[in-house]
Amino acid sequence: MIEIANVTMEFRNKGVGGDGSTLTALRDISVTIPDGCVYGFLGSNGAGKSTLMRLLCGVYRLQKGTIKVDGRDVWNNASVKSEMFFVNDETVQYADFTLEGLRKYYRSYYETFSDEVFYRLAKQLQLPLNRKMSSFSKGMKRQAVVIVGLASMTKYLVLDEAFDGLDPAMRKMVKDIITDEMLDRGATLILSSHNIAEINELCDRALLIHKGELVFDGEIDKIRSCACKVQLMRKDSAITREELEKTGVDILKYSTMGSVAQVIVRGAGDEIMQKISAVPNDVCELIPLTLEEVFIYELEARGYGHEVLSEN
């Protein structure tokens, strides 16, 4: 189990070549990632997902807060790191490797590395073993690194934008391989993606970070049910936002079209319906949100990409 408690991370752009500014990448993040789950990191660009992953894997030194992996600190701890494999969002660093070379490289670090898994998966994905990875397509490089990550047989596999560059068919195949390999041995998969549908499909838990702050975290089903869309109609006049707010509901978004008012409200469906029923209306309909809609409305409520999202 990974316990992240009150983690704050600041990048100080000081020293030679720095402009002296400070960027708060993460602010007071607290999350628990249980064993054996598939955990998705959601967030806008620059939200802090990769920073949190790097802290999880001991790439960055922790400044404030604690991160415990099975009760142990990660930073500078070889035994904890031997249970983690991190695949970052770039592949340029592997350009000079062949896939076989990559196997040898990681094999010298991970004692649990399985040649059997490696060769089986390489064969399954039909990747050439002795060709330089610089000649691989982006998708092939991704597959190669994921294979090595799976063959390292670690308890935690951390994938940052791991499915970028994969075509839909290959995306599905890699996802199947990952879930088969990881879930068979009860390992924990942590992945970040901008593709919310992917997170929705793969993960059983997720978190959303925006500008370094945690918006929500928990089980996907609960996240989906933490907000809902309500359509209200009143024949004589449209229901106003003020009327709704008087009932005590937390409105994320309000819009009208003629006499129909559409509101995105934070909270459980039953509770919302109970409160809204106090407002005189002719029709009141509750529509569950998808994860993608929750993501968009939560960010929109925080002013992220307001214009673009409104247009869409």
Place this chain on the structure above:
Amino acid sequence: MKCFLRINRMALGETRTHTKFIVIVNILLGFGCLLLSLEKSYIDLLHADWMIFGYLLFAVGGIIGTMAVIGVFRDLNSIQYSDVQMSLPMSSAQRYFSKLLALFYLHIFPVLFWGGLTVVIKTIEKHNSEVYRFFWTTGDWDFFWYESVDWFRLYLCFAASVLFLDAVGVLCAVCCGRRAETGYFSYIAAYCLSVLPGLIRNRLLQTWGGQTMEAGHAFFVWTWSFWAKTYTDFPTYLLLINCGISIALMVLMYFVYRRRDAGTAGRPVSNRVFFEGVMFAAVLTMLSLNGSRYGILLTITGIAYLVIHIITFREQLSCRKIAVWLGKYAVTVLLVFLLNFAAYMTNGFGAVYYIPSESLDGAHVVVTTNRTTGSAVFYAGSGLAIYNERMEAYDGYVAPISMSDELKRDAIRIVQRHLAAQEKSFTDFFQRLGLIETEENWRHDLVNITVFQTKTGPDQEVMTQSLFLPYHEINAMAEELEDSGLVRAMEDLWYDSYAHQFHR
């Protein structure tokens, strides 16, 4: 042992990722070994002059070690490599020492191997030569051993040089966050560290101490590895200490490395103290190169200082930034001047009291002047004398009458005191610094004193120290020496027989 095996496994894993470098460095050193080994022995084409190419290939093979350092420490230069390497199951100590070991496999070992092979081949070849066979049969083991040791010293020079360069490379890699900065700062720092001790000795101690000192080996113990071979009296044990210091520096840099994480990767220089230190050392080096052309040196150094800042900071240029950097340069130059001024006021930080720098035994001081009106002091191992220009015809040394060490010291103390008592002024300082140099203010009244050392140089030449004193100070010194009874008046000298000049 288990820990070493683990680190070794990691180091081999790292080494395997640098196959191109391994091939290149071994080709360079292999051909260097070939040229040095076959020189004038088996192939007529390989004339002795070709040997220089052997040394050259070895030098290039050594210098490119910086590339190996940059490659091995690439986790500090790029966030992508940091992601890979810092997430691997290693503590920072394991990661650092596995990198040092990888550096050994990549660069240090090939230099030691090919250098060692060259030494073995040369030794065997020499021992098979007619000259060696002659000494072998006559049992002159000293000669036989001397040549072998000489090649061993060369081998140690290879080792000391490669370790020095790689240690400086590691220092820069750990303090920089980009490849380019690690590269050029390594060469700047290696150059400054190599020449700066000598320049400090020449400029701060020798010039302001008013003398030339004997090369103090301990002073150059670390950085003189490149030139050690040219000094046959550079002790072998100092080369070993030299290697030891380089290894110690590499090990100590762990304490800086362990403080770094991926957050500083990609920053040109992660350690401000390091940056300012190197820049100060570079300015000090440049301004100590040649005292007689200070204006040109100041300009060239200033331009280089500005260019390095522009490259390193990678910022959008503005007049304000350039003004700030020029201001920093002015402060640095001022510090260099203050350092020189402190040395001037303290007579080379007390270096004046190290005359003669070697043992008094057999030392003699000769004071001469090329001015027709000048008088001079002659201090021999057993006495002191004053003579004037008319005595230029005088050649050789007068057979000294024994003079006690105590009297020698008394005489030397008087010389030291007069050297230290020279009048100080800004004009004199700037003139001697090289900032003022005109016919009008050139010091015509300086008199050269030469201290002959007992010790001889590499080619058995007499080692000397040159001191300078104003004419009036020389006269005062001569009078004091005469008053103290340590020397006799020059008229007496001129008419006395040589055998009795240096009585007492």
